[in-house]
Amino acid sequence: MAEVRGVEVVVCDVLGTMVDEPGGLRTALREAVPGADEASVDRWLTVWQEHVEQEIRRVNAGERPYADSGVLDREAAERVAGHAGLTDADAVARLAGRFPVVGLSNASRATLLRLNEHAGLRWHQALSAEDARVYKPSPEVYRLALTAAGCPPERVLMVAAHAWDLRGARAVGMRTAYVGRPVGDPPTPTDAFDWAVDGLDELAAALTEG
Incomplete structure (x- = not known):
């Protein structure tokens, strides 16, 4: 230490x-799509994370003008902060x-x-x-x-x-x-x-x- x-x-x-x-996003997905199985929730979570990570890389590489995280979240069509x-x-x-x-x-x-x-x-x-x-x-x-x-x-x-x-x-x-x-x-x-x-x-x- x-x-x-x-x-x-x-x-x-x-x-x-x-x-x-991720836990908050899972909650939001389950609320948005009642009855969704865990495999679907996992798949949607992956899609959301990959989109945000990709766009962050593009911003840092100068391939895209800066867009705040709220914009990236909305682009991924998911809710995070409230949950x-x-x-x-x-x-x-x-x-x-x-x-x-x-x-x-x-x-x-x-x-x-x-x-x-x-x-x-x-x-x-x-x-x-x-x-x-x-x-x-x-x-x-x-x-x-x-x-x-x-x-x-x-x-x-x-x-x-x-x-x-x-x-x-x-x-x-x-x-x-x-x-x-x-x-x-x-x-x-x-x-x-x-x-x-x-x-x-x-x-x-x-x-x-x-």
């Missing part, structure tokens, strides 16, 4: 890390009692507003990739958090359930903590993140003890 010394600000991914985005499942709000509150905590998400500003209202997550600030006009893992998005933190990147900890997200944070000098999630993107053997924990409770205990 890495040393806590030097960490001044904690930055958390939102979709998939702090809220259960997102809360994950580990108590752990976020404990972290917020010790560090400034910033949410950093590919979600639009409007989506983050609804998520915060729905989930009651205790951010000190929530930042959207909409302000950078690209999506993570583009470095411009992480720099939003570094500007907000007002301290060197080595004193800012990025927390996410997605190894690709943490690689993007490391590329701009941030420290990194992987939080295991069933639907996350786990590290590969070549990844060397500062922390790797099973849940936010474990990370909060490591960062706030003493």
Whole structure:
């Protein structure tokens, strides 16, 4: 386990890390199509995720003008924000009692507003990739958090359930903590993140003890 010394600000991914985005989408699909079997729900979920991921790649490659996550969600014809499942709000509150905590998400500003209202997550600030006009893992998005933190990147900890997200944070000098999630993107053997924990409770205990 890495040393806590030097960490001044904690930055958390939102979709998939702090809220259960796929779980929320499954709920929305079941509500939209009563009686649908699980195989159909799985198939529709895959179609939605592949569309959003493809369009994010196109935006980051300059093949498409920036469109916020709400537009991408509507294009995929699914609802996410109103049904997102809360994950580990108590752990976020404990972290917020010790560090400034910033949410950093590919979600639009409007989506983050609804998520915060729905989930009651205790951010000190929530930042959207909409302000950078690209999506993570583009470095411009992480720099939003570094500007907000007002301290060197080595004193800012990025927390996410997605190894690709943490690689993007490391590329701009941030420290990194992987939080295991069933639907996350786990590290590969070549990844060397500062922390790797099973849940936010474990990370909060490591960062706030003493």
